[in-house]
Amino acid sequence: MEYFVQQLVNGLTLGSIYGLIAIGYTMVYGIIGMINFAHGDIFMIGAFIALSTFLLLTTILGISFLPLVLLVVLVVSMAFTSAWGWTVERLAYRPLRGSFRLAPLITAIGMSIVLQNFVQVSQGARVKPLPPQITGGITLMEGSSANGTIQAQLSYMQIIIIATTLVLMVGFSLLISRTPLGRAQRACEQDRKMAALLGVNVDRTISLTFIMGAALASVAGLMFMLLYGVIDFYIGFLAGVKAFTAAVLGGIGSLPGAMLGGLLIGLIEVFWSAYFTVEYKDVAAFSILAIVLIFMPSGLLGKPEIEKV
Amino acid sequence: MSEPLLSTRDVHTYYGKIIALRGVDIDVHAGEIVTMIGANGAGKSTLMMTICGNPHPRQGQIVYDGRDITMMPTHEIMRLGIAQSPEGRRIFRAMTVLENLQMGASLVDPKYFDSDLEKVFHLFPRLKERIKQRGGTMSGGELQMLAIARALMSRPKLLLLDEPSLGLAPLVVKQIFDAIRELNQSEGLTVFLVEQNAFHALKLAHRAYVMVNGKITMSGTGAELLGREDVRAAYLEGGGH
Numbered sequence: 001m002e003y004f005v006q007q008l009v010n011g012l013t014l015g016s017i018y019g020l021i022a023i024g025y026t027m028v029y030g031i032i033g034m035i036n037f038a039h040g041d042i043f044m045i046g047a048f049i050a051l052s053t054f055l056l057l058t059t060i061l062g063i064s065f066l067p068l069v070l071l072v073v074l075v076v077s078m079a080f081t082s083a084w085g086w087t088v089e090r091l092a093y094r095p096l097r098g099s100f101r102l103a104p105l106i107t108a109i110g111m112s113i114v115l116q117n118f119v120q121v122s123q124g125a126r127v128k129p130l131p132p133q134i135t136g137g138i139t140l141m142e143g144s145s146a147n148g149t150i151q152a153q154l155s156y157m158q159i160i161i162i163a164t165t166l167v168l169m170v171g172f173s174l175l176i177s178r179t180p181l182g183r184a185q186r187a188c189e190q191d192r193k194m195a196a197l198l199g200v201n202v203d204r205t206i207s208l209t210f211i212m213g214a215a216l217a218s219v220a221g222l223m224f225m226l227l228y229g230v231i232d233f234y235i236g237f238l239a240g241v242k243a244f245t246a247a248v249l250g251g252i253g254s255l256p257g258a259m260l261g262g263l264l265i266g267l268i269e270v271f272w273s274a275y276f277t278v279e280y281k282d283v284a285a286f287s288i289l290a291i292v293l294i295f296m297p298s299g300l301l302g303k304p305e306i307e308k309v
Numbered sequence: 310m311s312e313p314l315l316s317t318r319d320v321h322t323y324y325g326k327i328i329a330l331r332g333v334d335i336d337v338h339a340g341e342i343v344t345m346i347g348a349n350g351a352g353k354s355t356l357m358m359t360i361c362g363n364p365h366p367r368q369g370q371i372v373y374d375g376r377d378i379t380m381m382p383t384h385e386i387m388r389l390g391i392a393q394s395p396e397g398r399r400i401f402r403a404m405t406v407l408e409n410l411q412m413g414a415s416l417v418d419p420k421y422f423d424s425d426l427e428k429v430f431h432l433f434p435r436l437k438e439r440i441k442q443r444g445g446t447m448s449g450g451e452l453q454m455l456a457i458a459r460a461l462m463s464r465p466k467l468l469l470l471d472e473p474s475l476g477l478a479p480l481v482v483k484q485i486f487d488a489i490r491e492l493n494q495s496e497g498l499t500v501f502l503v504e505q506n507a508f509h510a511l512k513l514a515h516r517a518y519v520m521v522n523g524k525i526t527m528s529g530t531g532a533e534l535l536g537r538e539d540v541r542a543a544y545l546e547g548g549g550h
Binding site: 187200303 | 361363382383384387388392393395399401402403404408411412413415416459463
């Protein structure tokens, strides 16, 4: 039981990170019908900016009050990563809008490679370590097993990750469902031509979508860095593929779907590793995706495309 | 006569290599209802969209309220007080009636919202009953009313209506045309509508144009065109219910 609870907590933590990245995929897909393959690398850039800012603040400026440092890191990382997201859209996608469907997909893959290589060249290919900053936790349960005592621990880091994700997701859902900006985004998703006829600046709305997705990915990057303590230029690829899978599993284009999909992928991965073999955790996650898509082609919460004439 | 509110001069519009408008000149004066009739594919909807900047004309000029809007982006043109209820209505199907109307009011100071809402509900009481309903679940007539109401929420000076009667029962058509007349008479709203349903449109309009194959072939008052044998033969046979 303790073991199960521990895995549940771990799965939710990992799932939170996937969920935050998945939102960026699903929103961009919703609004321009394109898979932004560079989004995982935007997450990686977010982690690097977070690490650089963190080191700048602690070692060079000598600030040691951790909450303040993390807050500044969060703000700086969101700001810079958003700028990256905006730039990618502006340079690689907008000029190709209205072109044939595969063109932006190819530039997205190109952008992904560009971002990876840029970080590899400028930051070096070796992994960047960061000693654990937030230690300790709460013991949820304690029991004994054949090998001695076994504990289910909820670390402070995990609490921060899950709580931050929860706050961001609630805030973000409200932004989309209640504000004029969110309404304009949904209008652009459904019918860009009509949205423009109502005075919505479609280009600006699309830019803002990329900015929001990048900001959420940067938060995920910061949390990833703090949780695992190592990052390199390649982390965006696998995390990106997983988060994309999460978005498809939940139903691409659906915001709650991305969140649910993220949590599920995180849980599947962790539980598979815990009870079966860690080597096959990705196989398990992708197999479940395949099975779900066979029976529910539009994902768990996606709406099937019904053409009403 | 004073400057027209909207005028197009020698407007040529293409879709890729295919020409859709071959030099269209129209004038719409403030306070008028002007209609354009023409067969399917004559270019009526293309003219409506060209006025709104999507697509832009390849040649010619469009002037609205003394300003050259020929190459302006769509969202900026709409800011100048033009609203369109487009071909196919284009209601946001996943949004409620209220949200669709809120979208219509995107550019308007929120302080007007409640009173404007009352106004469109007065015009189309059916919409008030459906306020929480999603666009995708409504009937054709309700969708058309919503499309016009959404356009009105932007407080336009010029209302463009693309085939408001298409596919609707005669009773609903009458209701919609009555509403247009009322808006024009009580508020002085300028209306430019294109129609295949020539009989109602010509009766409603002060002036009218006939478009054939991307060109204006006739113009005159609504009554004049209604009286012409060739117009009746081409556009009213079987249509004048």
